[in-house]
Structures are given as C-alpha cells and as structure tokens.
Amino acid sequence: MERGLTNRHVQVMAIAGTIGTGLFLGAGRSISLTGPSIILIYMITGAFMFLMMRAVGEMLYQDPEQHTFINFITRHLGKGWGYFSVWSYWLSVVFIGMAEITAISHYVQFWFPSWPSWLIQIVFLTILALVNLIAVKLFGEVEFWFAMVKIVAILAMIATGVFMVLTGFETPYGAASLANISNQFSLFPNGVMNFVMAFQMVFFAYLMIEFIGVTTSETKNPRQVLPKAVKEIPLRIVFFYGGALLAIMSIIPWRELASSDSPFVTVFELAGIKWAAALINFVVLTSAASALNSTLYSTGRHLYQIAHDSPNRFLKAIKADTLSRHNVPQNAIIASAILIALAAFINVLPGVSDAFALITASSSGVYIAIYILIMVAHLKYRKSQDFMADGYLMPQYRLLNPLTILFFIFVFATLFLQESTFMGAVGSAIWILVFGIYSQWKFRK
Known part of the structure; x- marks a missing residue:
C-alpha cells in the first residue's frame, strides 16, 4: 500500500486519537458518578491504554510492514485466534462506524x-x-483538520479555565477556583x-486508540514516526483530559453539573459565548465524522487482510x-462502507433497531477481548524468534503486560454491573x- 501519510498527519491524529467524543458529551455524566476522582480514573485507564500501545508499538516496530496489529495475534497465538480476532475486530469497528453515522x-x-436522517448518513458516508x-x-x-477541531476546542476550554481561575471569574455558581475541586474532596463521593x-465509561472514551499504530505503517519512515506517536500518549492524556476536566x-462545582448536559457548552456559555451549543455541536460533528473516516480506513484494511489470510x-x-x-x-x-450504510435503514425499523443497539453494545465487550489477545500475543512475541532486542521495547513487560490484561x-467485568x-x-x-470455539475448531490441527 502507498506510504502517503506524513509525520505531521500521524502526530496530530495521534493527539486526536486519544480524545473521544465522550469527553465533549459524556464528561458531565462521568463527573456526576464520582466527582473530581474521575480525573484519577482517566489517568489510570490512560496509563493502561498506553501500556497496550507500547506492546502494539513494539511489535509494529519490529515488523512495520504490517497494516493491522491483528496479524500479530495470528502469528503468535495461531490461526484460530487470528481468525477470531480479525473478524471480531472488523465487525466491531463496522458497528462503531454504524454508531458514528447515526x-x-x-x-x-x-x-x-x-432533513431525513437516512439521507444525511448516506451523504456523509459517501x-x-x-x-x-x-488516496x-x-x-x-x-x-x-478533523483532529485540529477537537484539539482547538479543548485548548480553548483549558485556556478559559485558566483565565477564569486566575481572575476569580464570578459565575452563578460562585467564583471560579481550584477550591471547587479540593473542598470536601472524597475519592468515593457517591460510593465505591x-x-x-466509571471505568467503563472512561475506557470507551479511549476506544480505537490503537488506530495510531495502524496509521504509522503507511508513513514513509514508520520506525521514526511510531515511537514518537506512542511515547507522547501519556502527556496528551494528562494535558487534554486532565486539563479539560480540571478546567x-x-x-463549576462538580455537584452542580447536570449529568445530561455537555459541560463544554455550559462553560463556554458562562464565558459569554451565546452560540456555545452550536459550537460544541460542530465539534462533536467533526469528531464523529473523524471517527467514521477512521473506521472506513481501518475496516477497509482489515477486510483486505482477511481476504488475503482467510479468503x-x-x-x-x-x-x-x-x-x-x-x-x-x-x-x-x-464493501465495509456498504455494510455501515445499513445503519441508515436499520435505524428506522423499530424491532430491528433494538437488536442493532444490542449488537453494537456487544461489540464493545468483544473489543476488550481483542485487546487482551494482543497483550497475550505480545508475551508470546517476547519469547519468539521475531523478538527484536534493540527495538522499541515495552518497559518491564513481565509485570506490566499481565497487569494490563x-x-x-x-473493565469487562464492570459491564455486568450496570443495567444499561x-x-x-x-x-x-x-x-x-x-x-472463539468455532474459530479454534476451524483451524484445529
């Protein structure tokens, strides 16, 4: 495939890839669950996602010709788990695409x-x-440019927060101050x-972070671009997530935040931007379009890989x-786009749309299973002949890899704790x- 992506593309996409739409729309709900300690949850989850990316990055660095990390599961865990992973991942990303187009x-x-929703969906998808x-x-x-919109929005939020705190800006909730966070702080204000x-909500804000690794394979110098893109993930998480949530x-005192509203809209309205709702709607629209764009990129390459490996x-x-x-x-x-396009018609069929919602929710858990498999594949890689001792190594992998698993x-277990x-x-x-059983049976020796 063409190596048409530049370092500029990948680095900005890497920044935006760690920022999910959930930060703009779902931050109010996640904050309402556990207050200021939500920042800790974002940091913990981000740390483990970074460790996963170090594992993926290590294997991609050793073999930068791979256009999907799933190949490493096939190589190190066998064709059965590879078959399971590539089809499960492709379908999961297709369902993410369906959710984004909706x-x-x-x-x-x-x-x-x-405007009819089906027409909007078809036009954007096309x-x-x-x-x-x-190309x-x-x-x-x-x-x-999609990524830049998200980045600028968060930078504006952080800048607004800094200005308001430094000037003691008065709002209907009182003066802007870090004391709004520290006063009566509790790690579990609403219970353990x-x-x-809250971990599951935060986890899914990071979904598709692995896309960073996939894109580097289509740069001219993947071994130069990949380490830089991956190693800066922690800094981005702390700055963008931590900075935005602190702001x-x-x-706004966290107990005053409405869980159903976007705190970004509320803050910008307090800053005097009357069209804040329209502004954030534009941001999340570009964020969803970016996610759809990425799913088309990813699903196309994974289906291409399936056609090669399991025709x-x-x-x-x-x-x-x-x-x-x-x-x-x-x-x-x-082919992937046509399947995603089915969402435009599924959503208008009551009975089918309910089943679609269940399938989409199910794909989230499958995603976690694939993340686990890639970590297991990394453990196997370290003991294989492919291991590159002078490569981009995951630090302390014997401890940190099992911890990540x-x-x-x-996180998967927490999915069973909530009715939704x-x-x-x-x-x-x-x-x-x-x-999983079928895949193992299909490729039994």
Whole structure:
C-alpha cells in the first residue's frame, strides 16, 4: 500500500486519537458518578491504554510492514485466534462506524431538523468513503483538520479555565477556583460502586486508540514516526483530559453539573459565548465524522487482510484482496462502507433497531477481548524468534503486560454491573465463547 501519510498527519491524529467524543458529551455524566476522582480514573485507564500501545508499538516496530496489529495475534497465538480476532475486530469497528453515522445525523439535525436522517448518513458516508478511496494522503489531510477541531476546542476550554481561575471569574455558581475541586474532596463521593462503574465509561472514551499504530505503517519512515506517536500518549492524556476536566470542575462545582448536559457548552456559555451549543455541536460533528473516516480506513484494511489470510467465496467474488491504482484496498473499503450504510435503514425499523443497539453494545465487550489477545500475543512475541532486542521495547513487560490484561478483564467485568451495559456484556460473552470455539475448531490441527 502507498506510504502517503506524513509525520505531521500521524502526530496530530495521534493527539486526536486519544480524545473521544465522550469527553465533549459524556464528561458531565462521568463527573456526576464520582466527582473530581474521575480525573484519577482517566489517568489510570490512560496509563493502561498506553501500556497496550507500547506492546502494539513494539511489535509494529519490529515488523512495520504490517497494516493491522491483528496479524500479530495470528502469528503468535495461531490461526484460530487470528481468525477470531480479525473478524471480531472488523465487525466491531463496522458497528462503531454504524454508531458514528447515526450520531452524525443527530448532530446535523441540530441545525436542520427537517432533513431525513437516512439521507444525511448516506451523504456523509459517501463523501468520506470517496476520501478513503482517492488516496491515503487525502485521508490523512482530512483527518488532520478533523483532529485540529477537537484539539482547538479543548485548548480553548483549558485556556478559559485558566483565565477564569486566575481572575476569580464570578459565575452563578460562585467564583471560579481550584477550591471547587479540593473542598470536601472524597475519592468515593457517591460510593465505591459508582467509582468502579466509571471505568467503563472512561475506557470507551479511549476506544480505537490503537488506530495510531495502524496509521504509522503507511508513513514513509514508520520506525521514526511510531515511537514518537506512542511515547507522547501519556502527556496528551494528562494535558487534554486532565486539563479539560480540571478546567470544568474549577469553574463549576462538580455537584452542580447536570449529568445530561455537555459541560463544554455550559462553560463556554458562562464565558459569554451565546452560540456555545452550536459550537460544541460542530465539534462533536467533526469528531464523529473523524471517527467514521477512521473506521472506513481501518475496516477497509482489515477486510483486505482477511481476504488475503482467510479468503472465502464472497471475498474472492468482490476481489477484496486487490489494491486500486491509488494503492488503497478499494473493494474492501466499498464493501465495509456498504455494510455501515445499513445503519441508515436499520435505524428506522423499530424491532430491528433494538437488536442493532444490542449488537453494537456487544461489540464493545468483544473489543476488550481483542485487546487482551494482543497483550497475550505480545508475551508470546517476547519469547519468539521475531523478538527484536534493540527495538522499541515495552518497559518491564513481565509485570506490566499481565497487569494490563487484568485491567482489561476488570473493565469487562464492570459491564455486568450496570443495567444499561448488562445485556451487551452478555452478548459479547456469548460471541467470544461461541465464535472463539468455532474459530479454534476451524483451524484445529
């Protein structure tokens, strides 16, 4: 494939890749669960996601020709788990794409409520599919500017918070001050269970962080770009998540935050920006479009990989294993886009849409299983002949790799603790068990 992404593209995408839409819309709910200690949860979760990226980064550094980290599962855990992972991951990302395209229609209808959602979804999907089909460089450029919108919005939030705190800015909630965070601080203000359940919300804000590693394979110098993109993840997490949350809770006492409202909108309105709601709607629209753009990029390459490694009659018929004259997996991208497009029609069918919601929720748990498998693959890699002793090594892997696996298991377990995620957790457990057994049986020796 074409190595059309530049260091500029990857570094900005790496920053934005750690910032989920959930920060803009879901921060109020996560803060309401556990107060200022939500910052600690973001830091803990971010640390483990960074460790996972160090494991992925180490293997990608050793073999930068890989366009998907799933190949390492196949290589080190066998074809059965590789087959399970590549299909599960591809479907999970497709469902994420479906969720994002649904969200896009809602954001557009904020301004144009009479526009049919299915039409909005098809138009956005078509445009972004074309972006992915034309050239990798164009994808990188579009993603760069999508990313910049998120970054600028958070920088504006942090700057607003700093200004208000330094000037003692008066709001209807009182003066902006760090005392709003420290006064009567408690690690578990709403109980241990709410603290624990907040982990799953925060975890999914980081979803698709592994995309950073995938994009580096299509740069001209992946071994130079990859370490820089990965090693700066902790700094980005502390600055963007920590900075934004500190700013929000310094301006508005956390107990006053409405869990259903975006704190970004509230803060910018307090700062005198009357069109704050429209501004944040634009930010989340570009964020969702960015996520959809990335899912098309990712699903296309993973389906292309499936067509190479586990071809079937259908994939052969659509020639999913071929590249276009622009050196992109054109047919695989188109096939993935068509499947994502089904969301436009599924959402208008009541019975089907309920099932779709369950499947989408289930894919979240499957995602965690794949993260666990990649960590296990890394352990196997360290003992294999592929191991590159002078590569980009994960520090203290004997301790930190198993700890990361345990953390992912913990997050998966928390899905069973909340009514809204329970059925999805059950669905993902069934998929992992049934499809996992089938995959092992299919490639039994």
